[in-house]
Every structure is written in C-alpha cells, then in structure tokens.
Amino acid sequence: MSESKESQNQLSPGKRREKGVLFDVDGTLIDSAYIHTLAWWQAFRQSGFDVPMARIHRCVGMGGARLVDSLLPDSRNKDVDETILSAHSGVFGTYWPSLRPLDGARDLLAKCNENGLAVALASSAREQDLEALRSALSADDYIDAATSSNDAENSKPEPDILVAALEAVGLDASGAVYVGDAVWDVMAASKLGIPTIALTCGGTSEAELREAGAVEVYDGPRQLLDNLGGSAIGRLLAG
Numbered sequence: 593m594s595e596s597k598e599s600q601n602q603l604s605p606g607k608r609r610e611k612g613v614l615f616d617v618d619g620t621l622i623d624s625a626y627i628h629t630l631a632w633w634q635a636f637r638q639s640g641f642d643v644p645m646a647r648i649h650r651c652v653g654m655g656g657a658r659l660v661d662s663l664l665p666d667s668r669n670k671d672v673d674e675t676i677l678s679a680h681s682g683v684f685g686t687y688w689p690s691l692r693p694l695d696g697a698r699d700l701l702a703k704c705n706e707n708g709l710a711v712a713l714a715s716s717a718r719e720q721d722l723e724a725l726r727s728a729l730s731a732d733d734y735i736d737a738a739t740s741s742n743d744a745e746n747s748k749p750e751p752d753i754l755v756a757a758l759e760a761v762g763l764d765a766s767g768a769v770y771v772g773d774a775v776w777d778v779m780a781a782s783k784l785g786i787p788t789i790a791l792t793c794g795g796t797s798e799a800e801l802r803e804a805g806a807v808e809v810y811d812g813p814r815q816l817l818d819n820l821g822g823s824a825i826g827r828l829l830a831g
Contacts (some may be wrong), residue, residue, distance in 0.1 A: 612710030619794025653774030655747020696814030
C-alpha cells in the first residue's frame with residue numbers, strides 16, 4: 593500500500609459521513625475463525641497446555657491476552673503467556689497465503705460504500721495480521737478506516753476497538769451498525785448501544801448470537817447483501 597499509515601487508518605475530514613457500518617474481520621469477512629482455533633491449539637501445546645479446540649473456538653474473537661487468560665488456569669506461571677501469544681502469531685502467519693474472503697464479503701463492503709456509508713474495519717488483529725487480512729479481502733477502495741490491536745487498551749467484549757473505529761470515521765454510535773460473528777462482538781457493540789448484525793460463518797450458532805443480543809442473524813456476507821434493504825443497515829440508510 594502506498595498511502596501513509598495515517599491515511600490508511602483514518603477518514604479525512606472532507607470525506608466524513610454521518611452514518612456507517614463497522615465490520616469485524618476474522619470470521620466475518622475472512623474465513624479465518626478455525627485457522628485461529630488451530631493456531632491457538634498449537635501454541636498452547638507448544639507450552640505444555642492441552643486445551644480442546646472446542647473451548648478455544650468459543651473464545652476466538654476476544655483479544656489474545658484475554659483469550660489466554662480465559663482458557664488457562666489461574667495457577668499457571670503467567671510468564672508463559674507472552675510465549676503463547678508469540679507462538680500463535682507465528683503459526684497464524686504461516687496461513688496468510690491461505691486466507692480467503694467469505695462469499696459476498698467484498699461486494700458487501702462495496703455496496704455499503706456506494707450507498708454513502710462510512711465503512712470501517714473494527715479489528716483487534718495485530719497490525720501485520722490486519723495487513724494480511726486486508727490483502728486477502730482486496731477491498732481497500734471501499735474501506736474508509738481500519739483498526740488493529742494497537743488502537744485499543746482493552747479487547748472485546750470491551751468496546752474499545754469499536755470506539756477507535758468510530759473515532760477514525762468521525763461517527764457517533766447512534767449512526768452506526770456493527771457486523772460480527774462472535775458473541776464477543778455483540779457484547780462489545782451493545783455496551784455502546786450499537787445494533788449488531790451477526791453472521792454464523794464464524795462457527796457460532798444463531799441461537800447463541802441472538803441470546804447475546806444480535807438484532808439479526810445471517811449465514812454470511814452474501815445472505816446479508818441479498819437482504820440488505822430489509823436489514824439494520826437498510827434501516828440505517830432509511831432513517
């Protein structure tokens with residue numbers, strides 16, 4: 593990317609929009625939720641912890657430090673946490689060439705952009721992982737701003753990363769809709785009063801997502817795009 597980091601991650605004042613959509617990336621736009629699960633599983637095993645993949649998957653979507661703390665016993669030597677985080681990053685990095693956008697992801701971003709909505713990636717991925725995700729998505733023409741783990745002190749289910757994304761595009765929470773795939777996404781958005789459209793393509797069931805507070809649930813980006821007019825995004829545009 594030839595643009596400066598500042599121009600990549602923040603919408604210029606002359607392009608501010610009154611309404612917009614915030615998107616989670618892993619598991620929502622890119623088919624990577626299970627890659628993260630496998631990467632965490634391997635990272636834990638390298639440090640001598642045998643954590644079942646099913647437990648790991650349920651925590652994917654949290655920030656890395658919070659995920660590790662949630663899955664490992666409090667009695668552990670916490671000096672190992674950084675080793676696990678580094679191992680996960682290393683394993684996940686080997687899968688960068690395999691990253692693929694979910695069906696309809698690029699078209700969904702394009703449609704939101706074409707309808708005059710600000711589009712922000714509200715991701716808590718590491719900076720280098722976010723670059724790989726954006727490269728796989730190949731939709732930078734439709735993205736106004738993006739966040740990484742560097743932009744938030746606390747990870748989901750805390751709303752810090754969404755606050756950063758809102759600030760990057762100059763939006764109030766009242767003018768935004770969030771699209772995510774994990775209960776942690778829904779919980780984070782609800783703390784700001786932002787309605788969440790949830791997608792099951794990350795592997796979380798519709799029942800769990802609705803129980804967490806999702807206003808709508810779709811199979812993936814394509815189904816949301818096909819029903820955009822009647823969705824919370826459509827209502828945002830009409831409001």
